[in-house]
Amino acid sequence: MESGFVQRMHKDIGDEVTEGEVIAELKNPELARKRQKLEAQLKTKKKVYERLKSVYDKSPDLMTIEKVEEAEAKYESAKADLEATKDRLGFLKVRAPFDGVVTKRHVDKGAVLQTGLSGDDGPAIVNIKRIDPIRLSLDVPESDVSAIQKGTKATITIPELPNSTTQVKVSRMANALEMGSKTMDVQFDLDNPAFRLKPGMYAEVRLTLKSREGALTLPNLALSAQKDQYFVYVVRDGIVEKVPVRLGIEGENYFEVLNKELSTNDKVIVHGKQLVSDGAEVEAVKKQNSST
Numbered sequence: 001m002e003s004g005f006v007q008r009m010h011k012d013i014g015d016e017v018t019e020g021e022v023i024a025e026l027k028n029p030e031l032a033r034k035r036q037k038l039e040a041q042l043k044t045k046k047k048v049y050e051r052l053k054s055v056y057d058k059s060p061d062l063m064t065i066e067k068v069e070e071a072e073a074k075y076e077s078a079k080a081d082l083e084a085t086k087d088r089l090g091f092l093k094v095r096a097p098f099d100g101v102v103t104k105r106h107v108d109k110g111a112v113l114q115t116g117l118s119g120d121d122g123p124a125i126v127n128i129k130r131i132d133p134i135r136l137s138l139d140v141p142e143s144d145v146s147a148i149q150k151g152t153k154a155t156i157t158i159p160e161l162p163n164s165t166t167q168v169k170v171s172r173m174a175n176a177l178e179m180g181s182k183t184m185d186v187q188f189d190l191d192n193p194a195f196r197l198k199p200g201m202y203a204e205v206r207l208t209l210k211s212r213e214g215a216l217t218l219p220n221l222a223l224s225a226q227k228d229q230y231f232v233y234v235v236r237d238g239i240v241e242k243v244p245v246r247l248g249i250e251g252e253n254y255f256e257v258l259n260k261e262l263s264t265n266d267k268v269i270v271h272g273k274q275l276v277s278d279g280a281e282v283e284a285v286k287k288q289n290s291s292t
Helices: 030-060 065-090
Strands: 004-009 022-027 093-095 100-105 126-129 134-141 153-155 166-169 172-177 183-190 204-207 214-220 224-226 227-235 237-242 247-250 256-258
Touching: 030 065, 134 204, 153 183, 166 183
Parallel strands: none
Antiparallel strands: 004 022, 022 093, 100 126, 134 183, 153 166, 153 204, 172 183, 214 256, 224 227, 227 237, 247 256
């Protein structure tokens, strides 16, 4: 972007923009006058070069090749200076670098802006964010990093949006941990054609870190622990048995059982386990699903 004052704003907050579309127009009178001056100089130097070249072509004895080449060099230099100035004038039209939505406007018509070509501290005219697709970032703790790779499946839900649950895959990952938090940045690209998702929204992410086909699983509510030993209560022939368990993959609601002593036919106590003990006589009752 070149220095100048804002002559016209074409976009405001909430407006959609496409790559290359003009967002604002600046005006730089000094640069415009420089262009006029260079155009006049170019016209003169072109005439000088063409006249000398014509003389040399018709009467080589009256003109040296060195003078022709010198005039040509001055002409080409003037042409390059004019093209460079035209390029600078082109930067007075500020264009969108990519498709997106204007989320913030920083200047008004008439504001004077300094060039942003010579450094990283150039002034911002607007903020543009690409929101289709929108990028979701997730900080994954170090303990789970090894189970995630590009393509890992996840379920995304936006709590503030109804019917927003969708299945996605990991799009990219940092492959490095943040030193302070010991987490890794994992990102998902979410389709957002209707712009329902807004930058800054929170999302719930459920990742399938590990899975095993045919595994025996039990609800976490069934698990008890005593002196670093995990166990469950099983009812067999009306008698409670305390059965130690070896845990496999653990999830939010269920855990995998590695014991061969347990099977899908066993009756495991989930509710009321605090009321029984090993060897007690009970009558097992299967929980009925309630409906409202």
